[in-house]
Amino acid sequence: MSAAQIEVHILGQPYRLACAPEKQAALLEAAARVDAEMNKVRSHSAIRGTDRIAVMAAISLASELLLLQRSVQCGEAVPAQEIQTIVQRLNQQIGTALEPHDLLSPEDHADNIAVE
Known part of the structure; x- marks a missing residue:
């Protein structure tokens, strides 16, 4: 697959x-x-050099990323794919538990809750 060329603007520069x-x-x-x-750094500080603004923005973004990674590692945040897997497993367990009691219609046995 070939690479596409796109143009972005950062601090007004293409x-x-x-x-x-x-x-x-x-x-x-x-x-x-x-x-x-970068615009936030420029507007909320006395820093004016583009290279310094870029470094401060990079530090800010890296800090956000590290906080998010730590929260995932500590179980405070759970990736969406993991949540979907858990919900699907719970749906299967619910279906299995209710099946002998005939509490679900046949269509409900396949997928109790749609997970997207």
Whole structure:
């Protein structure tokens, strides 16, 4: 698969980036997040050099990432895929438990709750 060229703007400056088409939306979102963080640093501090603003924004974003990673490791935050797996397993257990009592219609046995 060939890489697509996209243009993003960070602090008003254009940047051309190459990425796989299926990753374009994520890259655009990431660039927008970097732009927002750099604009926040610029507007809330006396820092004026673009390189210094970039470093401060990178430190801020890295700090957010580390806090999120720690919360996942400590069980405070659970990844969506893990939640879906748990819900599916619970649905199966509920279906199995209720099946002998005929409390569910046949359609409900397959998937009690739709998980998207």
